Amino acid sequence: MSALEIRKLTKAYGGLEVIAGLDLTVPEGQRRAVIGPNGAGKTTLFNLITGWLPPTSGQILLHGVPVRKGRPDLVTRSGLSRSFQKNMLLENVTVLENLRIACQAFHPSRHSILRPAASFPEVVGKARRVSEQMHLDKCLHREVKELSYGQKRQLEVAIALCAEPKILLMDEPAAGTSPGERVNLIRLINELPANLTIVLVEHDMDVVFAICDVITVLSYGKVLATGPKEAIQADAEVIEAYLGRQHA
Amino acid sequence: MQMFFLQLLNGLQLSMLIFLLAAGLTLIFGLMDILNLAHGAFFTMGAYAGWFVSKSTGSFWAALLIGPLVPFLIGALLQAAVLQPLVRRGRSTHLDLALLTFGLLFATAGTVEYFFGSSFYSIPVPAILSGHVAVLGVDYPLYRLFVIGAGLAVALVLSLVIDRTPIGAILRAGVDNREMVTALGININLVFAVVFGVGAALAGFAGVIAAPIMSVYSQMGIAIVVTTFVVVVVGGLGNLKGSFYGALFVGMTDTMAQAYLPDAELFAIYVLLVAMMIFRPQGLFGSTGRTA
């Protein structure tokens, strides 16, 4: 069974079809990149998969189970987690607390209303482990608004990991990062467990080629081509639509 | 049946009055993201200004013309001198400004009470508009028909201006993208001040034409402004069309309830509001996904 299966997905705003009959299948454990020019519908696709937007028609299946529309929280609970293109962090709260709250979402203590949050060491412990995984353990007690942009991007991914997802969607994780931060990010993502399915939207082709095995190219809301990176690099249509001469 | 038509007309008249208030409020909000909780103050200001002019000149029409100028000037000044500088200083979340106008609500209520006390005043109906006319088999006061007509006329003018004129285009562009409009060389601050003034003037105009029907008194803005809020939420914040239909909806509901179910009158519009919030929280014409 594939981790993510999308069948004939359509999203239309009035007459404009942002996603126009999209089919996509991602097997478990694969590292898939979704690339395409701006306006191709990549973020819309993510919003549809994660339940933020209701589709006009079509099906989205996570491990064979249809996605619940309009309930992004339930989508996360069913094993799909997402990091956002624009940082959506709890700015006035520490890094540790950000992660702790994210980890708490899957712990029965989240219903507790009178016991202190700090009295659940399992949750704190898990947050610490994720922070170590993402190399954020040195800045645990700093407030998010004090972090560098690269660190914030790392935290953005770290929070998504707290949900212990089986599928991780990352929306331009390297956007706006410096070359050094990018190398760091690539390393961190490659260190993630091999059985984690990753779908990555990225414009930075270095990041894409460093992380992903298979690339899907979107254009005008439809899949233009899917294949291993070498094939995509060589595909004439793709080159014409998007990649440009430097990668040809 | 006669009773029904009477209530229908009354409902229409109330709707138009509320529409004038809602239009101003929604215009200001749509363009500037400012929710003026003190909007009722412009209503009151217009009424008092109109009363003053009417008393001094003996002319209703002078009152109608000059009365709304007072809230126009004060509104434009408020926007240019108080609200815009605050926005520039970064106090620009909608919440900040809405709360600011909440404080303004207190201040204006206090000011009005201070200057005018708790007496009731009135503007007499002009001779031309006095008397009754037979409409739908009902003997209906001509003046109230005038109110209905005035409201519809304003609705028409507003929709024409916004949809068909260059100024309207600037307004619509400004709602969509403020910075871009500024970058096009248009003095957006002037536009904002004028629009705020116009919104205030609409409320003031409503105050003047309402004066012969309801009395002019210091609390007159408060009651009607809450109904106005219900209308803008029901119609969708920032949407002029929504304000029109929302005003019709709410005005009719209120009047019919008052006539046929007097005990439930109070709750009728709130039941409407609650139903709207349950089934369509963005209002009749609002768009989903509006952020605070």
Next chain:
Amino acid sequence: MTERLTMDATNLAGRTPRSITVLRRRSYVAVICAIALLLLPFLSGDYVLTLAIEVMIAGVFASGLNVLIGYTGLASAGHAMFYGLGGYGIGIGTAIFGWPLWVTVPATLACIALISTVVGAICTRTRGVEFLLITLAFSQMFFGAAVKLRLTNGTDGMAGIPRPDLSSLGVSADDPVVFYYYVACVAALAFVVLALIVRSPFGSVLIAIRESERRAQAMGYAVGAYKIGAFGISGVVCSLAGVLQAQYIYFINPDSMSWQSSGEGILMVIIGGTGAILGPFVGAAVFVLVKQGLSLVTGEYNLFFGIFFMLVVAFFRGGVAGTFRTLTGRWR
């Protein structure tokens, strides 16, 4: 030494070592305040006592409101409706149903819990400015009902609201000193419960909702339920303040649920915002003192209050939103 502080820090999620010291300092402050509160009747006269009672009651109201505004980031312009309903609940229960207080108070609070949950379920479908408006509209609805209802004497209000019968303890709650201790006990209880709630996992989710509701939802939280919960809790606490107030002046009338009353609550929260749990009490203290001062100087309360309100909103640190947002993990 640093090592031990760091290890202490691991037990308190999200707290920096520096904030532990701050926390210790604040505990000392809290203890001193508690002692001062205990000894106040012996150190001062009736006037100060009445001020203290007013501050504590206002503080409970502001604390309840703060759960919604400060912690969850939902600014309600109508929470005075619960304040007033609390007082009316007592009035109706004792005067009309003839129940004793020990039945009426829990019954009132239970009713309010239900009402605030239902109202909250409706209102939390909106955000920001619409939320402000719809809460205002609801409070106007209750206000209007209170004015029109002949059962509760409309604008004349209900007099004769009873204070608790403490004769079994050998004292009378009509005595200002006794009433002071009664209010202090209730306020302290409310304070403790709220402090527990905001430090709990539930409270942390409220903060997450305030910082980024979408992110909280993406994390897997059913944010709608949490918002309704926050609304409900704040409603009940506000109604508790209303109960105390009605008992304080033996009277309740519709003005207690006016928009002016809601506005006063918002102002208290804004002023006191940066102090988290204690903040609302600080805000209440400032507010009560300013109000007393204003009433001595001028009869134009609304005007000057309005100007004061606007100045606070305009110039207070980081604006209103910024003030709310300074309720950081550090100060929890």
